[in-house]
Amino acid sequence: xxxxKNEIVPPDLRQLFDQADAFxxxxxxTIIDNDRDLYAxxxxxxxxxSYCCVVGQNHEMTGLFAYPGQRGYRSYLKIQNSVIPxxxxxxLAFEQLCLVTEFTSRDHLDAKDxxxxxxxxxxxxxxxxxxxxxxxxxxxxxxxxxxxxxxxKDCLEVGILVAQGVEGDSGFLRHPDRVRTWRRSSxxxxxxxxxxxxxxxxxxxxxxxxxxxxxxxxxxKLTRHGEWDAGTIFFPGTLKxxxxxxxxxxxxxxxxxESGRILTQKLIDNSEDSHLALLGLFLGVxxxxxxxxxxxxxxxxxxxxxxxxxxxSLEVQAVxxxxxxxxxxxxxxLESTFxxxx
Numbered sequence: 001x002x003x004x005k006n007e008i009v010p011p012d013l014r015q016l017f018d019q020a021d022a023f024x025x026x027x028x029x030t031i032i033d034n035d036r037d038l039y040a041x042x043x044x045x046x047x048x049x050s051y052c053c054v055v056g057q058n059h060e061m062t063g064l065f066a067y068p069g070q071r072g073y074r075s076y077l078k079i080q081n082s083v084i085p086x087x088x089x090x091x092l093a094f095e096q097l098c099l100v101t102e103f104t105s106r107d108h109l110d111a112k113d114x115x116x117x118x119x120x121x122x123x124x125x126x127x128x129x130x131x132x133x134x135x136x137x138x139x140x141x142x143x144x145x146x147x148x149x150x151x152x153k154d155c156l157e158v159g160i161l162v163a164q165g166v167e168g169d170s171g172f173l174r175h176p177d178r179v180r181t182w183r184r185s186s187x188x189x190x191x192x193x194x195x196x197x198x199x200x201x202x203x204x205x206x207x208x209x210x211x212x213x214x215x216x217x218x219x220x221k222l223t224r225h226g227e228w229d230a231g232t233i234f235f236p237g238t239l240k241x242x243x244x245x246x247x248x249x250x251x252x253x254x255x256x257x258e259s260g261r262i263l264t265q266k267l268i269d270n271s272e273d274s275h276l277a278l279l280g281l282f283l284g285v286x287x288x289x290x291x292x293x294x295x296x297x298x299x300x301x302x303x304x305x306x307x308x309x310x311x312x313s314l315e316v317q318a319v320x321x322x323x324x325x326x327x328x329x330x331x332x333x334l335e336s337t338f339x340x341x342x
Contacts, residue, residue, distance in 0.1 A: 010119060012146065016153050017120040020130040023064065023156040024103055028163035029056030036080065037173040040181040040195065041066070041158045043151050049181065049198075050099070051076060052155050054163075062127065063102040066155040068148075070198040072097040075137070077200070084323050090331070093135075094234040094248055099144055099152050100133045112143055138270045140238050140246035158182045158190060209279050211309035217286055218314055227257040227295040229324040230282055231303075232274040235267060236335045251334075252278045254285050255326035257297060262330055263289065275306045283310070297321035 032054045042049050051073045056062035067076045075097045082092060105127050109117075113131045117124065124130075132152060134144045144152060161182070165172040173180055178194040185191050231253060238246040247270055254263045264285045268277045286292055295317045298304050304320050311318040 012149065013116065013120045016132070016149050017117075017122050017130065019153045019156040020101060020103075020132075021122075023101070023159055024128055024130065026160045026163050027056075028054045028159055028166075029062055031163045031166050032173070033057060038076075038179050039158065039162045039173055040179045041151075041155045042181060042183045043154065044184045045147070045150065048151075050151055050155055051179065051197075052159065054159060056103075061102060062104075063100060063130075064152075064156060064159055066099040066101075066152060067097065068099065068151065073198050074200065082322075089323070089328070090236075090335070091234050095137045096135045097137055098135050099148055099155075100135065101152055101156060102131050102133070103127055104129055104131060116143075138234065138247050138250070140248065142245075154184075161190060161192075207275070207306060208308060209275075209306055209310045211313040213283055214310040214313035217283065217292075220290075222286070223291045224294055225291055226293050227297065228263070228282075228293040229253075229255045229257050229297045229321070229326045230278055231299045231324045231327045232268075232278055233327060233331050236331070239269075250274055252281050253327050253330060254281055255324075255330065257295075257326055260326040260329060262326075275303060278303070279307060279310060282307075286314075292316060295319060297324060299324055 035053045035055045035057055038051050038053050040049050040051050048069050050066040050068045052064060052066045053076070054064055065076075067073050075095055078095060079092045082089065084092075106124075106129055109129055109131060113129070116132070117129065132144050132149065133141045134148060135141055162173065162180070175194055177196065179197055180192050181195040182190045182192045232250050233253065234248040235251045236248070239249055240246055250268050250270070250272075252266045252268060252274065254265070255261065256263060264281055266277060266281050268274065282296070292314055293316060296307070296311055297319055298307060299320070299322060301320050304318050307318050
């Protein structure tokens, strides 16, 4: 059943659509020529800063992405700085934390989108239908909460001001290490200033694995052969949590790099530590196959660092390999079987 406490009441809904309509009419994607040009909006209710980018310059998708807080900004950087194109790494989309406003055609709306438009008393045509979606890592896309729709409204409102600024100065959003940040003053007007981007330093040092289990394995007489891929992907089908939210569980996979054969796999939920689960799977397949790989390919530097005490003990060369081809091909096969929401 719908959460009545979290439903947007018609007056707030109309204000949200008013702002979306004004944003669409301004068409800032025809003015702001780069979706990497960010602006920031401080939520007057919570103090949290959202980092916003206007999209539509390449005509693939039109609208606004707002990334809330440091976590959101990190997810933005992850997709922008990825060495692998998003079409080759579908998991990037599952790792985003953002509030999306998209303008699209009626064919791309679902029942909830249509209900919101009806409740707001609006009619649209062409590619002007607005839809609002919340993305959270590991969860199926949902409609924003009441608080989040207020954030979206503010970000759309400021987006129009930003477009007006860029019209007068093409470098309006350009600064080597700061972002133009907007705050609502006591009289209700928006004021802006250049402020630093959030720190990207890890607040908690990444853990490293316990090498003790590897020592016990090393003392056994095992064959050394081949190279393995080890990684965690999002399973392309959803489950429901106890609170009713749909989520994408993760799948830890070990594969033979040369043949592409899947050696083992394990489904885990979002509460489990993926590094620990992947390490346990790695040690388990060594013991069951009686083989230690000469080289282990891991997706990122953090995973390599976590595995290092174990791989060093086993004298396995661990290397960072962003594209684990055997695992990506396995994922493609899963997608053909489990397409769409579960």
